Amino acid sequence: MTANRKLIAGNWKMNGLKADGLDLASDLAGRLKGAGPVAFDMLVCPPFPLLFLVGEAIADSPLALGGQDCAPKTSGAHTGDVAPTMLKDAGCRFVILGHSERRADHGESDAVVNAKAVAAHKEGLVAIICVGETEAQRDTGQANTVVSGQLAGSIPAGATAGNTVIAYEPVWAIGTGKTATPDDVKAMHAHIRAELEGKIAESAKVRILYGGSVKPNNAAELMVVENVDGALVGGASLKADDFWAIATACR
Numbered sequence: 389m390t391a392n393r394k395l396i397a398g399n400w401k402m403n404g405l406k407a408d409g410l411d412l413a414s415d416l417a418g419r420l421k422g423a424g425p426v427a428f429d430m431l432v433c434p435p436f437p438l439l440f441l442v443g444e445a446i447a448d449s450p451l452a453l454g455g456q457d458c459a460p461k462t463s464g465a466h467t468g469d470v471a472p473t474m475l476k477d478a479g480c481r482f483v484i485l486g487h488s489e490r491r492a493d494h495g496e497s498d499a500v501v502n503a504k505a506v507a508a509h510k511e512g513l514v515a516i517i518c519v520g521e522t523e524a525q526r527d528t529g530q531a532n533t534v535v536s537g538q539l540a541g542s543i544p545a546g547a548t549a550g551n552t553v554i555a556y557e558p559v560w561a562i563g564t565g566k567t568a569t570p571d572d573v574k575a576m577h578a579h580i581r582a583e584l585e586g587k588i589a590e591s592a593k594v595r596i597l598y599g600g601s602v603k604p605n606n607a608a609e610l611m612v613v614e615n616v617d618g619a620l621v622g623g624a625s626l627k628a629d630d631f632w633a634i635a636t637a638c639r
C-alpha cells in the first residue's frame with residue numbers, strides 16, 4: 389500500500405488573540421514557503437474571530453486554514469453558530485468536527501456530527517471527523533466498539549477520501565501528556581482502516597490522523613506507525629518551533 393501524504397493539523401482550541409495568532413500563522417507560513425518540497429501538508433485551525441485575519445496573512449503560502457466546528461445549516465436564525473459557508477468565505481478548506489471537547493462540552497452526538505459533515509461537504513470543505521474512547525472505555529475493553537459506533541454514526545453518506553479525514557484522539561491522551569503507545573495506535577488505526585472499508589470508496593486513501601499529546605519528542609515514532617497519516621495537535625501547535633518540529637519529523 390502506498391502511504392498517504394501526511395497532514396499535520398494544529399487545533400488552537402480556545403487560544404490565541406490577534407497579535408500572537410497572526411505571529412504564529414505568519415511564522416509557520418514563512419517556514420513552509422522557505423522549506424521547498426516537504427513530506428506533509430500543514431493546517432492551522434484558529435478560533436473563529438481570527439479566521440479572516442489569519443486567512444489573509446497566509447493566503448500566498450501553502451499553509452491551509454480550517455475551522456474548529458461549523459453549524460449543520462447554511463444560514464438563518466441560529467444565534468452564535470457559524471455556517472460552513474462563512475468558513476469558506478474566510479479561506480478555510482477544512483473543518484474539525486466532533487472533537488471530544490465539543491462532544492463533552494456541547495453534548496454533540498454522532499447524528500449532529502454527521503449533519504455538520506453533510507453541511508461542510510456541501511460547501512466543499514474537508515471534514516476532519518474526530519473519534520476516540522475515554523479511559524474508562526479503554527480500561528473495560530470497549531475502545532474498538534466505541535470507535536466503531538462513532539464512525540458508523542458520524543460519517544455521512546457522500547464521504548470520500550477527498551472530503552473526509554478521520555482523527556483518532558483517545559480522550560485520555562488529550563492535554564494529559566499521556567500518549568497512546570505506537571502499538572496501541574497501530575492497532576486502533578488498523579481497526580479504523582478496516583471499518584472505513586465499505587463505508588467510503590477508496591478507503592485506503594482516507595487520511596487517519598492521530599491526536600493526543602503529540603509533541604516534538606514523540607512525533608517521529610508515531611508518524612511512522614502503519615495507517616497513521618498525520619497528526620492533530622493541540623498544545624504543541626501553539627508554538628511555531630514545536631509544531632514545525634512535529635511536522636518535519638514526517639518522512
Ligand SMILES: O=C(CO)COP(=O)(O)O
Nearest residue numbers: 399562563600601622623
Ligand atoms: O485535542 C487535541 C487536538 O485536537 C490534542 O490536544 P493535545 O495535543 O494538547 O493533547
